[in-house]
Amino acid sequence: MNKRTSMLFSIAAVAVMGVTLFGSTYTQTQIAGQSLDVSKLDVDVMEKIHQMGGLQLVMPQAFAETDCGVLESSGRNVVEFNLEGYSVELPIMGGKTFNAMTFNGQVPGPTLRVTQGDVVKMTLHIPDWEVTGHGNDMHASQISAGAFESVNPGETSQYCYIAEAAGIFKYHCSGVKLVGMDQHVLSGMYGIAIVDPANGYKKLMVEKTSGSGELDRKFYSADALEFQLQYNQLYLTPEGNYDAGAMFQHHNTATVVNGMQFGYVPNMAHNLLVNGDTNKNIFVAQPWNGLENKQYQSQLMFVENDQHVRLFIENQGNEPVYFHIVGEILDRVTQGNRVQSAATETWLIGGSQGAIIDLVFDEPGVYAGVNHDYAAIYTGAASIWVAGDPFGLNPVLVEKGVIEAPVASYAYALGNPSDSVPPMGMNSIAHPAVNIHGLYTDEVASEMQENGAIPLWEVIPVVAEMLS
Numbered sequence: 001m002n003k004r005t006s007m008l009f010s011i012a013a014v015a016v017m018g019v020t021l022f023g024s025t026y027t028q029t030q031i032a033g034q035s036l037d038v039s040k041l042d043v044d045v046m047e048k049i050h051q052m053g054g055l056q057l058v059m060p061q062a063f064a065e066t067d068c069g070v071l072e073s074s075g076r077n078v079v080e081f082n083l084e085g086y087s088v089e090l091p092i093m094g095g096k097t098f099n100a101m102t103f104n105g106q107v108p109g110p111t112l113r114v115t116q117g118d119v120v121k122m123t124l125h126i127p128d129w130e131v132t133g134h135g136n137d138m139h140a141s142q143i144s145a146g147a148f149e150s151v152n153p154g155e156t157s158q159y160c161y162i163a164e165a166a167g168i169f170k171y172h173c174s175g176v177k178l179v180g181m182d183q184h185v186l187s188g189m190y191g192i193a194i195v196d197p198a199n200g201y202k203k204l205m206v207e208k209t210s211g212s213g214e215l216d217r218k219f220y221s222a223d224a225l226e227f228q229l230q231y232n233q234l235y236l237t238p239e240g241n242y243d244a245g246a247m248f249q250h251h252n253t254a255t256v257v258n259g260m261q262f263g264y265v266p267n268m269a270h271n272l273l274v275n276g277d278t279n280k281n282i283f284v285a286q287p288w289n290g291l292e293n294k295q296y297q298s299q300l301m302f303v304e305n306d307q308h309v310r311l312f313i314e315n316q317g318n319e320p321v322y323f324h325i326v327g328e329i330l331d332r333v334t335q336g337n338r339v340q341s342a343a344t345e346t347w348l349i350g351g352s353q354g355a356i357i358d359l360v361f362d363e364p365g366v367y368a369g370v371n372h373d374y375a376a377i378y379t380g381a382a383s384i385w386v387a388g389d390p391f392g393l394n395p396v397l398v399e400k401g402v403i404e405a406p407v408a409s410y411a412y413a414l415g416n417p418s419d420s421v422p423p424m425g426m427n428s429i430a431h432p433a434v435n436i437h438g439l440y441t442d443e444v445a446s447e448m449q450e451n452g453a454i455p456l457w458e459v460i461p462v463v464a465e466m467l468s
């Protein structure tokens with residue numbers, strides 16, 4: 001056992017001890033009675049925890065009020081959040097699949113959006129055909145951890161809480177009595193809750209120089225075009241199974257943004273529009289290129305220039321995210337509901353931590369949002385925004401009848417990828433159109449299509465015909 005793994009196992013042993021002290025029903029004392037230096041033990045502590053049935057929390061109900069009946073009749077706005085936890089096979093870059101675990105058949109799970117002070121009524125159902133139990137730990141709540149207890153296949157659990165703190169918060173599977181939590185989260189069982197501040201977001205102030213040595217302050221309305229990006233890693237064996245050994249050594253096999261490596265890079269439609277040829281790549285890596293990829297075909301994110309853009313960024317993973325946008329400066333960084341920085345080049349987001357980034361894309365162009373860890377960039381953490389009309393396509397698109405009049409961003413022609421668009425909040429600007437993109441099952445994708453999202457894989461051949 002190497003030193004780092006040994007340290008991790010020590011932490012696991014401390015967790016076991018803590019549970020024992022706080023009234024667990026487990027009576028096996030051999031772990032708590034040993035030295036915490038588990039490297040000297042002849043046992044696999046994780047295996048031992050597994051044999052004990054996990055770290056079950058058996059505590060007196062002396063914590064915050066979680067009774068749904070009481071909170072539902074409290075006069076507060078109640079938002080229902082219904083999740084179903086199950087395993088499915090989903091694609092990875094390179095044409096293979098992996099054994100994913102999901103909330104509602106998508107990675108990440110659905111985004112919950114509420115206003116500070118709302119009551120969240122969370123219901124988790126596990127279908128009876130699912131192979132394992134699952135739980136849900138919502139970081140936006142402040143209730144007894146006992147509520148996050150796992151649910152067996154065929155069963156349903158429910159808890160309620162008041163979303164008291166504004167900000168962006170992770171939610172994630174808690175495994176089966178905490179056993180396998182790493183596997184379940186790193187296989188896809190995570191998502192975010194956005195809690196909008198009770199009084200709304202603040203106006204965005206950007207300092208500009210006047211040229212005569214003075215500073216001008218430009219203010220943008222609190223209303224913004226919003227995106228969500230969730231960073232994570234995959235630790236997989238060549239067969240597409242979760243590799244715990246790789247996780248303990250922090251040897252990830254892929255870096256994903258909203259579940260996919262390089263999910264926001266150009267595809268054949270962009271090649272066609274910019275180069276006049278679907279096969280003339282405009283970006284070095286186009287791994288999800290091709291109509292047969294349907295909802296997995298990569299898409300770009302489109303914004304207008306001089307527009308207030310708000311990004312909800314969450315680090316769901318095991319490695320730090322050094323969030324940076326190549327070609328831009330982060331005009332404002334907020335964590336919780338407090339401004340942490342302004343006019344910043346890069347912002348460090350630790351594991352299970354989020355940030356709300358506000359910015360304005362100053363001039364027409366192509367901008368890459370990255371985790372400025374080189375290992376992360378080259379394994380998938382590069383996502384591209386296109387601002388304005390940098391390729392001068394407006395005249396040709398109008399002439400060929402693809403659009404009626406010049407547009408401020410290509411979103412008006414192609415839409416923005418659905419998995420990057422959070423639900424609308426109190427200060428959201430609606431995206432001109434939304435296309436179907438994400439690590440979704442086919443069922444989820446067709447439901448989106450029924451609800452009006454654009455299946456670009458059907459539209460692109462039509463556009464190609466118009467342009468030819």
Ligand SMILES: [Cu+2]
Pocket residue numbers: 085101133134135173174175176184185189
């Ligand atoms: Cu799970």
